[in-house]
Amino acid sequence: MNQADQSPAPGRGSTDVKHGYDPVGLGYDVGRGGNESEPGRTGTRGWRDAVWWRAAVGGVLAALAGLAAGSVVAGLLGTRQTPIVAIGSAFIDRVPPWLKDLAIAWFGTNDKTALRVGILLVLSALAAVGGVLAVRRYWAGALITVVLAGVAVVAAATRPDSGQTGFVPSAVAGITALLILRLFARRLAPLVDDPADGVSRRGFLQLSAGVAIASAAIGALGRVVGGNRAAVAEAREALNLPKPPTLDPPAGVQADGATPWVTPNVDFYRIDTALSVPQILPSEWKLRIHGMVDRELELTFDDLLKRQVVHKWVTLTCVSNEVGGDLIGNALWSGVLLKDLLGEAGPSGDADAIKSTSKDGFTAGTPLSTLLDDRQSMLAFAMNGEPLPVEHGFPVRIVVPGLYGYVSATKWLTDIEVTRFDRFDAYWTPRGWSELGPIKLSSRIDVPYGTKVTAGPVTVAGVAWDQHVGVSKVEVRVDGGPWQQATLAADASIDTWRQWHWTWDAPRGNHVLQVRAFDAKGNPQVEASAPPAPNGSTGLHSVNVPVD
Incomplete structure (x- = not known):
């Protein structure tokens, strides 16, 4: 066997200091010695001159900048759903009982802190990988960021206490991380071909310092904005208020899809x-x-x-x-x-x-x-x-x-x-709004609405309201025909809405349903259309219903 046959494969014990193995595919040589000034080699500076660790740091800093931005947005919106909280809460909701018990056994009352640390460690590791990939192929690194942000957005949006804006902090965190990751990828790209590029090195250090300082400042702002929010949430949960008596909804048929009596x-x-x-x-x-x-x-x-x-x-x-x-x-x-x-x-x-x-x-x-x-x-x-x-x-x-x-x-x-x-x-x-604002008598059709129905008996249902006056009657008509009286649920109070329903023998074709209500004194609601300003809308609610 000649000398070439005896040589190990690249990266497997090669003694060629000029052409070391590139483990992450960034396109540069990682030598173990030789002339430090020779292009394409890191020389005795070793890992300090390698692009990969800088890319990893850039990925982590991009993620931390995103988390800092998300915490500030959460504080401003008054939601607890920061990216970390959203993911952690979703994890707690889905973790099997045995694992939850194990965490408590290991960490005691610090189990939530341990979970936060664990999430941060996993996130940092994935962000580091994303940073390395982004130097050569930005889309690959960005994909990791998008997936992480997507998980946080879904976790926040599906929380029962999320509200309408709970997902926003995670979305902002993802966008911020993508922008910062792009900056690092562009700054590090010249070092792939020339690791000795002093200008690019200085640019990386300046960018890293700037992102780190900005993230720390934004994170501190987030704690100031959101710290009181967390304390308020804890105080709210700790309150022991007088329990209300069990008050059942009023008697009456509740049609499928109609507005429930109680609004969660x-x-x-x-x-x-x-x-x-x-x-x-x-x-x-x-x-x-x-x-x-x-x-x-x-x-x-x-x-x-x-x-x-x-x-x-x-x-x-x-x-x-x-x-x-x-x-x-x-x-x-x-x-x-x-x-x-x-x-x-x-x-x-x-x-x-x-x-x-x-x-x-x-x-x-x-x-x-x-x-x-x-x-x-x-x-x-x-x-x-x-x-x-x-x-x-x-x-x-x-x-x-x-x-x-x-x-x-x-x-x-x-x-x-x-x-x-x-x-x-x-x-x-x-x-431009009126000084006085008494609520106006009104009614609404909830079902059927926005869907086709089958010819034959169809339940039409909804609610009517005239708070502190009361509703005495509800009527429905089809295609401008005669008014038909609907069935009212029992009246719980003149200060609440009343549910109603009516059975319609629906023929095929497209039809228009209208509803009107009468107050406790027998007065019908105003049919003339008026906008909400300056003191409340008026008019009859109409829905188009296609019947097959």
Whole structure:
């Protein structure tokens, strides 16, 4: 056998210092000695001059920059669903019991910390691989980032407490990581062909330092923004509030697909002016009642809990709700009557309004009479048997049956001033909305809607509402024909919506269904169409139904 036959294969013990094995396919030689200045060789500087470790560092820094950006966005949006939390929560939800027990046995109360560390280690390892791949083939490294971000987005979006924006922090984290990864890939590309390129080395060091410093600063900002959010979430979960009695939904047929009687908290509409949800600890919450009163009051959260608590079904409606819209929801609210609190303060006989102020600066003007009558307007601290969700006003908000939210439903409440309407403008009044906002009688068809049905008996169902007045009758008509009376569910309260249903013998063809409701006094809802501004929409809800 000649000398060539005796030579080992490349990378398997080769003694050729000029042509070492390239383990990651970056296209450069990794020698173990020789002239340091010779292009294509790293010489005695060894791993310090290799491109792969720099690429790995770049991948990790890109991932950390993404996580930092995601944490800030989560804090601004008032969601707990940072990428790490989203993935960790999804893991906890799906881990088998034996593994969960094992983690507790190993780590005790630090099991969640161990999980976070584990997620960060796995993420860092994958990000490092992505950084190495991105130098030669950016799409390959980017694919790893996209997959990781996609997992976090799906994990966040499927959480029961995610809300409508829970996925956004993970999406922002992924986009940020992709952009930073691209910068590192471009900066390191010249070193593949010339590892001795001093300009590229300096550029890499400058970029690395810049990304590291920026990530640390952004991460610190995220902790400042989100730290209070986490504390508020923990305080909310730790509250022991009075439990409401078991209040069954009213009797009545619930058609498949129709609106349920109770709107779950996670599905309840949210309309407010808060770009970032205020975070208020119950222990720090205070309410001042002042203005045209005999005696000012200042209440803490504990003060509220010492008072008599009422539980009441109330349907809330947003003034922005279009005819047939879904900006409406029904919940069991628990709290303290405003009538009692205002009675202690002693409103002046000249006062006709309260100006309520939110932590975020929003103000609402509410007729004083609606807080002193028998409708049981309240300072609510619980919703459907749970502490108020943070996005719905935790720890305390106002609930006034019969009024649109823009004149009554102040969330994150901090101040009530007893005053007169002619002495102030509430938030929405100078923006073109009416000073007073009583809810208007309306009705909606929920099924059938947006789907074909088969000829024959078809259930038509929906809801009707006229809070603090009540609904006495609902009628449906087909193609402009005679009105047919629907069957109403039992009336739980004049302050809630009423479900209704009607059986239609549907013929083939395309048809238009319309619904109208009558209030407790026998008055029909207004048929003339009007937009939500300035004081609520009117008109009849119509749906097109194709019948096969």
